Amino acid sequence: MAAVGSLEEEALKRRARLKALQNKRTVGLEPDSKKSKHEESEPKRVSLKFRSYKPKDESLQEKQLPGAKPDSLAAEVEEKIKAATQDDNKDAEINLLSLAPKKPDWDLKRDVTKKLERVERRTQRAIVDLIRLRLEKGEVNLAEAVLQTQNKKENDDDDDD
Structure with a gap:
């Protein structure tokens, strides 16, 4: 266990560090003006303004602000609508063409390309094996075997569709 004296020393060091941090904050926030202790202890006064609350006390009713009236936005909205419709009419064809992809299935082709390459290689091997079998049996010549396969x-591709 630590001695009581060392704990007190650590507490004093901690307090000194905290005070240094507080001084840095006050200096960092207001470097030009140095306040005296009297000014720091004096609370700031907040002026009350009542926008949507009607105070019952007569002394507070003086601080009530008049109700805000919304501005007429009809003219601004009409201008924006006119500007938007004019722009839409000019660029309607261009926007539709640029938004539509040229080939809608490009992403599907990208994802399936590797698998299709594998299947195509297997298909070619199978065709070669079939041609070899037919040639070994001596049933037909090479050109007829290729045409038949x-x-x-x-026909198999047509059946799949």
Whole structure:
């Protein structure tokens, strides 16, 4: 355990640091004007203004502000509407064309491209294997085997659609 004397010393050091921080704050906020202790202890007076509250006390009714009246915005709104409609008429075609993507499925193609490449390679290998089998059996010549496999592939693709 720490001695009582050392705890007191630490407390004094902490107080000194806190005072230094407070002095920095007051100096940082108001470097030009140095206030005396009398001015710091004197509370600031707040002037009351009642905008939406009607005080019952007669002395406070003097501080009540008159009700605010909203400005007429009809003219400003009409100008903005006219300006917006004129701009829309000029750029209507350009905006629609620039907003619409040229190919609506570009993102789907981007995501599926790698998988399609893999499937295409497997398909080509399968076609080659089929041609080899037919040639080994001696059923048809090379040109007929290629045509038959391509026709089967096209028919299978049509069935999938």
